[in-house]
Amino acid sequence: MAEAGDLLAEQPAPQALPSTARPMKMTLSTGPDSSGGLGAVGFRTAKYQPHEWHCNNSALYQEAFAGCEQAECSRAEAKELAELTTAAAQRAQQHATAALVQRMQDIHLWKVKLQKEIEELSAETSLLAAQKRRLERALDTIEIPYAIATDNLMCRERRQHPDLVSDEVERELLKELELIRNIQELLKRTLMQAGNQMRINQDHKEICEMDWSDKVETYSIDEKCERYSNQSTNIQFHPVTVKFEESASTPETWAKFSHDNLYRAEQEKLASINLRALIDNILHDISEDLRRQCAAVNEAFAKRCEELDEAKRKLEHYLNKTLKEIGHQETTIAALKQAIKDKEAPMKVAQTRLYDRSFRPNVELCRDEAQFRLISEVEELTESIASLKKKLLESEQSLWNLEDTRMNLEKEIAVKTNSIFIDKQKCMAHRSRYPTVSKLAGYR
Structure with missing residues (x-):
């Protein structure tokens, strides 16, 4: 480019070419001597004029200079743009990598x-x-x-x-x-x-x-x-992915x-x-x-x-008393019966005496003191026997009552024994298998 500038400086300033000079149009003679010589004097031929040649060269120099200059600027801009895009791509990749991280x-x-x-x-x-x-x-x-x-x-x-x-x-x-x-x-x-x-x-x-x-x-x-980088071997173009999915969420x-x-x-x-x-x-x-x-x-x-x-102890106590009383009452009844039996002989004696004395003759049948005593004796014996029989009946009734009481007591004692057996031997023994607190709380 410097040589081209020096060369242009040595040349005279180019003149503006006429409109017929670029490109040059040649006017050919039609006479018999048109190929050269004097016959061509005053006519336009196919040859360039010196000034045209210089102008054409100047134009080419100028065009080459301008093209080179433009190319140089374009190269500089391309280099700068390449550097800028490379740096931008690196920054974008770094930002994207940082965003991924x-x-x-x-x-x-x-x-x-x-x-x-x-x-x-x-x-x-x-x-x-x-x-x-x-x-x-x-x-x-x-x-x-x-x-x-x-x-x-x-x-x-x-x-x-x-x-x-x-x-x-x-x-x-x-x-x-x-x-x-x-x-x-x-x-x-x-x-x-x-x-x-x-x-x-x-x-x-x-x-x-x-x-x-x-x-x-x-x-x-x-x-x-x-982990992807520019040197990765498994990267490729995916143009269709450069968009947001409609179903994509936001951060x-x-x-x-x-x-x-x-x-x-x-x-x-x-x-x-x-x-x-x-x-x-x-x-x-x-x-x-x-x-x-x-x-x-x-x-x-x-x-x-x-x-x-x-209750069972009391019942057994009263049963023992009742049994003793039954024994005493039986003894009493036996004694009363014996007492009644013992009155039979005196009654027989007194009644026999009265019977025999009823055969006394005539005036001898007298209500004497002996007669009164015998009659009084019979009455006393009769009253005693009646009293003894009444007491015997009372004693026998009492004995019967005592026997009923004994039976009731024995029955009640059996009931109590059964109740105690049920409550103690059955119920309370069964309740001894009641679960502990830990088992009731769900532990093994």
Whole structure:
């Protein structure tokens, strides 16, 4: 370019070419001497004029100079544009890589939160399952007190009159049965609630797992994208991907989706924790209530057995007295009969004397002192015998009454013995197999 400038400087300034000079149009002679010589003087020939030659060269020089200059500017601009676009592409790639890294960090953060929530929800569900098993064991264990209370009531129906009484023991047993039925209903409702909560926990765990799985896959994709470089061999053009999907989420909706999943899972986890605490309280309360009612029934049984023992002792005491009195009364009756029998001989003597003296002749049949004494003797003997017979009847009636009393006492003692056997040997012995507090609370 410098040589071209020097050459142009040595040439005279180019004159503007006439309109007929570019391109040159040649006017040919039509005469016989048109090929040269004097015949061509004054006519335009096919040859250029010197000044035209210089002008043409100048024009070519100028055109070449301008083209070179324009090309140089274009080269400079192209180089600058290439450098700018290269730098812009590098910056864009760096920004995109940084955005991918930041996005991976966000995804990893949510992934860690989701994984933690999944583990906690899984652990909480396992704990709730353990509580549910406690409820099931407690419900099975409560069948034992129910069977015991029912058996006690059925056994006590075999008591004999008059011991077949609606006493304190029966009232406490009925209260125990009612308490057990209420507890069974409560445990069944709580079991259903625990099962529903476990299903809800599992549903939210699956939702979090799906979200976590999507984020793991997305993290893997973004990690793969972050590793791409200009030197990668597995890159290619995908023009159709340069657009936003209509179903694509925004960063706000993306974050809200995971946040809502975590929030709902956390709420259900708290509900599960509260339900476990409620189950603990329920099992503790029902075990205490059942053992308290069991103690009340046992105490009522003990008092009733003491009453029965005391009544039996008193009945046996009066039976012994009655038996002794029967023996005495039999002795008395025998003595009365002997006394009556002993009066027969004096009566015979006195009546025989009166009979024999009734044969005294004539005036000898006198109402003398002997006669009066004999008649008085007979009357006294008759009155004594009548008194003895009356007393004998009274004694015999008393003996009969004592025999009835003895029979009633023996029967009542047998009734009391039967009642004591039922309450002590049957009911209280059966109640010794009453479950412990730990078993009633659902523990093994």
